[in-house]
Amino acid sequence: MAIDDLLDEHEQSERVLQWLRNNGAGLIGGIVLGLAAIGGWKWWEHRGEQTQLELSNQYQATLDAIKAKDKNAPAKVKALADSTYHDLAALELARSQVDARQNDAAIATLRAIRSSDPAITDVVNQRLARLLIEAKQADAALKLLANASSAGAMEVRGDAQFALGQLEQARASYSQALAKLDVASQQRRVIELKLNQAGGAPATPEAKS
Known part of the structure; x- marks a missing residue:
């Protein structure tokens, strides 16, 4: 290899090293931030899955309480917070109240449902309207x-x-x-x-x- 080529390669190497000295901290910081973002997303994804699992278990426990005619069932429904689980559990609670001839309680339960799902809202309104008709x-x-x-x-x-x-x-x-x-x-x-x-x-x- 010619001396001129060796000098060119040496000069290029020096330039690369100098660039790393000047920008190395920023480069490493960017990599660290990127890794942190990925880790944060994984954590958030896991947290969301864990929350859904907990809600699902809480929902099932609420249904069990309604079926067992547990006096704490209404409180368990309320504790499900604003979610589809809450709306479905409230519908089930209202049905059990109607079966027990507690129509006023069922009306109150249905009126408390504030669903963002049009299909659920339609079912709620139909059931509530039937009870209102029966209540004159x-x-x-x-x-x-x-x-x-x-x-x-x-x-x-x-x-x-x-x-x-x-x-x-x-x-x-x-x-x-x-x-x-x-x-x-x-x-x-x-x-x-x-x-x-x-x-x-x-x-x-x-x-x-």
Whole structure:
């Protein structure tokens, strides 16, 4: 190898060493920060998994308390905090309260649910509206379902209107509920009977060619 080449390589090596002297601390610091970020993410991920596991176990313990008719079950439901677990446990608690003929307690339980899941909210409103109708508060049930759109909610709205003697409106609600259901749905038969009771008649489904 030529002397000039050796000198060039030596000069390049010196430049690299000088750059490391000047920037080594920053480079090492960046690597350390990167490793810390990865470690922090792993820790956060593990913490999230651990929290979900704890919530799941707490939820199961709450369901067991509800099934056993434990007087502390309502407190256990409340302790689940704002989560889907809380909403589902509260629905189960309300059902057990209805079975025990504690309708006022069930109404209070359902009213306390504040779910961010539209599907859960729809179920809560339907169950609460049914209890309100039974408690002679059909007007409140109608207000609760004012913006309802599911077949189940439309059926309950028809029930509230029927209870108030609003037969024309009830027929319309039952018909809208039927329009949202498949022809083979078991729920259709119940709604058709309600529609007949309100003075209407279900439309005959068109035969498929």
